[in-house]
Amino acid sequence: MNDRLYFDHAATTPVLCEAREAMDRALESWANPSSPHADGRRARAALEEARHTIAAALEWRHDVILTSGASEAIQIAAARARSARRIVVGPTEHDAVIAAMGNSAEVLTVGADGLIEMTALQDALAGDPALVAIQLVNNETGIIQPIERIYEAVNSTGSLLLCDCAQAAGKIALPDADFVAVSGHKFGAPPGAGALLVKDFGTLAPSGGQERGYRRGTENLPAAAAMAAALESRAFAMAMPRLETLRQHLENEIVGSGGLIIAAGAPRIATIGAYAMPGVASASQLVQLDLAGISVSAGSACSSGSMKPSRVLAAMGISEEIASSVIRVSFGPSTAERHIDRFVGEWRKIAARAKAQAA
Numbered sequence: 001m002n003d004r005l006y007f008d009h010a011a012t013t014p015v016l017c018e019a020r021e022a023m024d025r026a027l028e029s030w031a032n033p034s035s036p037h038a039d040g041r042r043a044r045a046a047l048e049e050a051r052h053t054i055a056a057a058l059e060w061r062h063d064v065i066l067t068s069g070a071s072e073a074i075q076i077a078a079a080r081a082r083s084a085r086r087i088v089v090g091p092t093e094h095d096a097v098i099a100a101m102g103n104s105a106e107v108l109t110v111g112a113d114g115l116i117e118m119t120a121l122q123d124a125l126a127g128d129p130a131l132v133a134i135q136l137v138n139n140e141t142g143i144i145q146p147i148e149r150i151y152e153a154v155n156s157t158g159s160l161l162l163c164d165c166a167q168a169a170g171k172i173a174l175p176d177a178d179f180v181a182v183s184g185h186k187f188g189a190p191p192g193a194g195a196l197l198v199k200d201f202g203t204l205a206p207s208g209g210q211e212r213g214y215r216r217g218t219e220n221l222p223a224a225a226a227m228a229a230a231l232e233s234r235a236f237a238m239a240m241p242r243l244e245t246l247r248q249h250l251e252n253e254i255v256g257s258g259g260l261i262i263a264a265g266a267p268r269i270a271t272i273g274a275y276a277m278p279g280v281a282s283a284s285q286l287v288q289l290d291l292a293g294i295s296v297s298a299g300s301a302c303s304s305g306s307m308k309p310s311r312v313l314a315a316m317g318i319s320e321e322i323a324s325s326v327i328r329v330s331f332g333p334s335t336a337e338r339h340i341d342r343f344v345g346e347w348r349k350i351a352a353r354a355k356a357q358a359a
Contacts, residue, residue: 008297010167016230018232018233023226023229026046026050029042033046033218051064057231059174064198067215087105087106090133091110093133108134114263114315114316118149118153135165139272141272142270161178166186168269169186178198179198181195188230188235188333195227243270246270247270247271250329262275273328276322277350278325279358281325289327289347296329298328
């Protein structure tokens with residue numbers, strides 16, 4: 001397995017050495033952080049240190065609720081945001097957001113570039129105060145939404161903004177928002193670690209229990225320590241300029257080989273790209289690449305197993321014929337130019353075999 005190439009970092013990226021070491025150290029503080037005795041107090045001190053490190057690394061000056069991941073963070077905000085009488089959601093959100101917002105949510109529209117149409121947002125904000133859920137970085141295409149403009153519009157109407165930053169945290173600067181959801185296993189922490197960043201606790205109804213009364217359940221100190229260490233390492237943040245260059249190299253080769261780049265003209269994060277090989281089904285590409293020792297995906301890991309048509313691509317107006325041939329390639333700090341070249345070589349082989357079969 002050592003010669004396999006991993007291009008599915010958007011699903012889960014390998015746990016960083018710094019995170020492993022921090023988790024090992026934290027496991028020695030096995031006491032419950034909520035216990036009042038000396039052992040519990042030591043664990044509590046370590047937990048609060050991790051919380052402070054997470055906030056500092058993300059340049060978040062407000063409160064941090066430690067969770068089991070972005071999905072739980074999203075559910076907390078969706079269920080307990082105060083003053084929000086309605087729910088408004090972007091059409092290209094992660095499945096976890098769509099599920100948490102419920103069937104009664106008002107759905108916005110995006111243009112062919114995948115960006116929220118501001119006129120539709122303004123119309124949606126004309127009613128009662130709402131909780132508006134719009135992600136910073138799309139998990140299938142890498143498209144970056146203009147959250148600063150969006151939050152200005154949301155905030156001016158007394159509504160609240162929940163921003164899913166699972167694919168952005170630890171990589172690019174986080175935006176201002178009322179609630180921000182982050183997921184540790186997207187930037188080198190282990191699965192089961194995440195956070196809900198809260199600008200003002202007054203906008204969130206408490207539930208009792210731990211995390212200052214905003215989340216029930218024993219605090220996961222080892223996961224929090226690992227997440228803090230992963231962020232503090234800045235492994236992804238430091239790699240971003242290099243990954244931008246690598247993605248451009250990949251896209252030049254893909255276009256030159258007859259492939260299509262989804263949302264080529266939109267602002268996109270360096271770590272995620274969505275590419276179509278017209279005439280070759282996504283499932284076929286995944287199988288052939290897997291047999292060649294290369295791991296990619298066909299959209300979100302949470303839904304790609306079903307191989308259903310992508311909601312995201314459909315919302316952007318991409319034809320089913322093209323959407324059915326799209327795969328997602330996502331990078332991590334370990335991705336190198338030689339990996340890109342090997343991927344391109346296999347991509348061309350797949351395209352050549354498809355062309356030969358069609359002849």
